[in-house]
Amino acid sequence: MELSEYVQRGCQMLADPGCFDLAAFALVLRAAFRSLLEARADEAVLDHPDLKHIDPLVLKHSHAALATCILEAGKQKADKSTLSACLEDCKFDRERIELFCTEYQKNKNSLEILLGSIGRCPLLISDVSWRLEYQIKTNQLHKLYRPSYLVTLNVEDSRSHPDISFNCTMEQLQDLVGKLKDAAKSLERATQM
């Protein structure tokens, strides 16, 4: 399991007993799990009387780092030995590692369900329909006389996601079409390797 510098710095602050005592660490840990697994993230998740004495910036940094660490562990399906090795790198002591592992085991299922529910790709476009409109004038301009396209992209699985609609000028549409053609050409070139 590899952690970025930002996350490592945040975890090292958490591991520092001068900054977070064990009770505060447990509070931050639970808050991190809660803010990841609850459907609506609570903005007041860190507003605990026992955390009042800690610098809010340090608190937020460590909280974000811990949340990233948890998600990364869930993604890698990290077992206990991997987790403790990784946390030892961040200078966690034995008690904190133990606390983290128990908390992680408790929430492992929910975490996996959450990660499993993330799709693999952005929305898939299955069709497109378009309309041409001609603007004669606007509120600001007396004379405009400019065509504009109203494009609707139909997405797959349209029950849960509405179709994507936008309007664009002719140049923008040409740009879009050119980019799409480029993409198709690149794909074709890749197949001829």
Place this chain on the structure above:
Amino acid sequence: MEEADRILIHSLRQAGSAIPEDVQSLRAFTAELAVAAVVGCLQVLRPSLSSSLSAHLPPGMSARFRLGMSLAQACSDLGYPRELGYQSFLYPSEPDLRQLLLFLAERLPPDPTQESAQPSVGESAILLRAVGAQVRELLTEPWVPPALRPQKYQDRVPLKPLHVQPFVFPKANTPEGASEVQEFQGGPLVPPVPAQIPCQAIRAASFLEEHTAQLREVPEGDAPGDADKACRRCLAPRLVEQLRQNWGQATSSASGARGPGRELGELLCTWGPRGKGSRFTHAEKFTFAQEEKVAHAPPLAPAQHPSPLSPLSPAHLEREVQAGQEAELASLQGCLELVGHSIQEAGATMKRLTLSTGQIEAEAHQDWLSATEREQARRLKRRAVDLLPDAPSNLAKLQVVVEASAQRVIHLTGQWERHRVPLLAEYRALKKRRDQRELESSHRAAELQALQDCVRVAAAEARRKEGLHKQLVAELETLPGDMARSAYTHRILEIVGSIRKQKEEITKILSDTKLLQKEINALSGKLDRTFAVTDELVFKDAKKDDSVRKAYKYLAALHENCSQLIQTIEDTGTILREVRDLEEQIETETGKKTLSNLDKILEDYKAVRQENAGLLGRVHEA
């Protein structure tokens, strides 16, 4: 022959035969080399046979015999017209071998360079090819509506589309961070990072994406091209190393039946624990991991896992998310309605006020107008009142003034008429000119339009031609850079030139021969005529004189002897030609080394018999 041999050997090398560099002609071919060359060609022409043929001569005589026979069989199956036996391969004679190799080289596919170049390409090319194959496979799949697609296991939980949003990451203890920034990030305006994105799945995906970006150490706000490059820079060595390892494993396990696409997928899978890669591989990875997990051990019921947080089953999770979203949506909509309402109210008030302002302004204007009117009426009346005291004289004065003004009006009318006529004429002329100009300008505009069309067409043409040029250049680059080709063409041209020279010489000799023939014919005709005249003269005198009769006899004898002599010379010529033919034949026959080959074959026969006898003896012993 040397040149032809070199070309032949070059094409054999291209077909994959290992012919040493110092071998330059077929004369230097040993039995080993001949077998290797023929097997190399057959491997290209008949890939099905290649497993049963080995390019190396086995040590045992009978095995050699079998290999030779199977090679001969394969060649005659391909349609080789001449007779072939095992001795043609084991004791090759130069002309026979040349015939056979020429026959095989003609049948080689036109572009074997690519096939022979294949094993030497690098790993990246292999990867690209595998990617290409996979993409090709995906492109050939037809699109199927989502309802008709086979349901995968994890699809039962409706997936959220992958969507990523940026965060504001508060950074503690940054040396470069200004104190205001730290204050802002620490303050209540920046909520804790997970709370910055309301939707749960987007939150998790964004976290993972952000972490990957941090791992890549791509500075935020960099140009995307730079980021891409940096990514590639750190990816490339790892890619190569990984490929090398896995490739080695794959080849050593010798299970080559898998397609390259499948292997690629495995390669990418083995990559997993490194935690680097694109967002798609990440997403794929954790969904796969999830799938495996679910497949191996179905998730325990939430009741079995006591947890301080509400345990999340998929449906529960879904419902909660939806409820959260709905609540947020409702509150936002309420807000929106409120704002809209106030905007509408303000608009109505403004409209009302503008209306009343307009009314008041109109009223003021009317009042002003009526006031000025009244003022004028008042002034007139005042003057009339002023004139009243001395009425008759004033009346006369007014009469005079009226008359004078009437005179002046008449005078002015005349003057106006005088001015008007030339002005009217000028006006008409100007109008005409203007019409002309308009016509001209419209012509010009049409011309301009046509020119613009021309320019557009030319530009399109130029673009098309540029594309064509680019395509042709690409094609040229893809063409195999055959270095030997030009050299060989050059040599072939030289050979053709020398052949032409030889042909000229032959025609010269032929014309010489014809000239000689003509001379001979002329001489013999002259001889015949001379003889006839002499014969007649001598015969006439022979009746009278005895000595002349003798002379006539001698003449006849001379003629006869001479013709015999000529006949003999001709015969000698034909015999000499025959002798030369026979000598040539003898030379070719000796070139085939039939006798020595026969000896060798006899020896082989003996060797085979000995082997057989030995084997029989061993069988008996056993």
